[in-house]
Amino acid sequence: MKLVEVLHMNGGIGDISYANNSLVQVPNFIEKNKGNIYMSSTSPPSVIKAYYKQYENDFSNFLKYRSEELMKGGKMVLTFLGRESDDPSSKEGCYIWELLGMALNELVIEGLIEEEKVDSFNIPNYTASPSEVKYLVDKEGSFTINKLETTRVHWNYASNTNNENIYNNGGYNLSRAIRAVAEPLLVSQFDPKLMDLIFQKYEEIVSDCMSKEKTEFINIIVSLTKKT
Template sequence: MKLVEVLHMNGGIGDISYANNSLVQRKAILMTKPIIEQAIRDLYCSLLPKNLCIADLGCSSGANTFLVVSELTKTIEKERKKHGFQSPEFHYLFNDLPSNDFNTIFQSLGEFEHDLRKQFGEGFGPCFFSGVSGSFYTRLFSSKSLHFVHSSYSVHWLSQVPNLIEKNKGNIYMSSTSPPSVIKAYYKQYEKDFSIFLKYRSEELMKGGKMVLTFLGRESEDPSSKEGCYIWELLGIALNELVIEGLIEEEKVDSFNIPNYTASPAEVKYLVDKEGSFTINKLETTRVHWNYASNTNNENIYNNGGYNLSRAIRAVAEPLLVSQFDPKLMDLVFQKYEEIVSDCMSKEKTEFINVTVSMTRNN
């Protein structure tokens, strides 16, 4: 089965949907808000577009999709009113893979647009919304048609599972026990994918256009460090427990690898500079504690941390897992995962590291 067919978040609005289990992603968007605001403000003031075209890559579905649109629109409206300009026409392009739950997005659009008009009042420009299905490792938009590109928690996903010449035995991602060839293969795939991503976005963005990307990364220069790998290492432990219990074949775990790469800022800078189409305006890391996956009040957050984080990872990873393992085992897998995660959270400082890069397309 092709990766584009199974790499998607759990759709709908149920208990294990991405829409109801994406508080870490929401926190990351809010933490990077100053960088996004500065980039869109600089873009607007330098180009003063009458028609503003913005693409959100890997938009998924749920409240986070609309949070980004709302914040971008708010910044533009504040800036144009300050200068006494007419509101531009807004065109928002929601991109994700064809298997994404676009239906949930479009079913919510009417209410969202009504809220925007209520918030910004008379004189607010018309808004147009489009869905664009396809991999962002391909061309998605016409040449020089975009002013601004945003992506949060998406570009760490690779276009395919790396081509491994050795088995990554006992692991489902890079780890300290992975053969050096596995680490090398993961970086090689990331280098290829991110370079292609930059090339295509440079063709789609107009001169002076901006792009802000936030993705899971690491501060360490060791790709197999816990900073970027721990969350998957613990899921691998849960799967291996089911191997020991005879419920999953060992070969199935050994041949399953997560198509993800958590890059360091140095790796990002190197590849952006090497590709040459963009100038980096800002490159920084932020940290989000695993407890932010919790949707409970503060006094209960530590009691429910493992449960909520396991649901958050399930919302992201379950479609990949069921392409390899029996769907009937998913409840058991994530029950074990919850126990393992809860134990780690009680003993260690457990954090996600986000890398955010703000760029301008070169002339």
């Protein structure tokens, strides 16, 4: 039985509590990530490298501390947003933030946000690949991997409810979910009075994207056992 089938038995993917993808801090960049707020195809290689190094440190510490809480032979199942591609800047892991960056850059064009503020703002998050997860679990050494797999969930998926309005308004649902995560970070860099406008633009961009493209989140699910 696949891990995702077990999770479905326990209430469905909509009820899963995600492990935190957030980094402890924004990586230290040698170069500015100009025009972006996360990794993208236009980010300098040093930015991609800095994001991975920060993730390597944070995820290794996470495994270390969790191993101290578990008895020998104890098990842990993690699920978090990731990517299947080996390219850290692929759309699989970065698109939701790329679209938010587009909303911010529209406000730069309109003269409501300074370009420098966008260039110096970066989301402290990392979406890993299965190969990266496996490498870091093996390298840290506290756990063995029982199973490691990925699943796909369409951006429209909000919860295991039959309310069609929720599924038919995916742009609104996604923008609301991302706002809950990103707004506390955005208000530290941009005028709090602009938040409604930022996420109104974001909703419009997301809705347009969802009408033209196949938009899916990649979930990574890994079952671990603490080494004896």
